[in-house]
Amino acid sequence: MIKGFNRQEKKAIIAILKFIIHADGVIMDNEIAKFNELAERKGFEDFADVFNEVDREVRTLDDLRGVIAAVTSETHRNDILKYAVEIALADISIKPEEAQILKLVGKEWKINITALMKGK
Numbered sequence: 710m711i712k713g714f715n716r717q718e719k720k721a722i723i724a725i726l727k728f729i730i731h732a733d734g735v736i737m738d739n740e741i742a743k744f745n746e747l748a749e750r751k752g753f754e755d756f757a758d759v760f761n762e763v764d765r766e767v768r769t770l771d772d773l774r775g776v777i778a779a780v781t782s783e784t785h786r787n788d789i790l791k792y793a794v795e796i797a798l799a800d801i802s803i804k805p806e807e808a809q810i811l812k813l814v815g816k817e818w819k820i821n822i823t824a825l826m827k828g829k
Contacts, residue, residue, distance in 0.1 A: 712752035717779040719759045722747070722789045724767040724776045725814055726796050732806035739799035747792065770813065777817050786818045787825065794826055 711719065726747070730740045748756040767776055780786055793814065797807040815822040
C-alpha cells in the first residue's frame with residue numbers, strides 16, 4: 710500500500726493512525742502491532758523521519774485537517790482510510806472516539822466510511 714505514496718500521503722497516514730490510537734486514551738498491543746507493521750512495509754523506509762515530522766507538526770485536529778487536505782490521490786485516500794479502519798478495529802471494535810476521527814477524515818475526503826468498511 711505505501712509503495713508510491715509521496716511524503717504528504719505518508720504524513721497523513723501516520724497522523725491519522727496516531728490520532729486513532731490515542732483517541733480512546735488506551736493504547737492496545739494490537740494497535741501498536743498494526744502500526745509497526747505499517748512501518749516495515751516496502752516503500753516506507755523513511756518511516757522514522759516522517760513519524761518525527763508528524764510528531765512535531767500535527768498536534769491538533771486542525772493540524773490533522775491541514776495534513777489530510779494535502780492528499781489528492783483518491784486511490785491513496787481510500788488506502789489510507791482502509792488502513793485506519795483496520796487500526797481502529799485492532800482492539801476488537803471501533804470506539805466512539807476513534808469513529809470521530811474516521812468520520813472527520815471521511816468527511817474531508819468525501820468518502821463514505823460505512824461503504825468503505827463493507828468493501829464497496
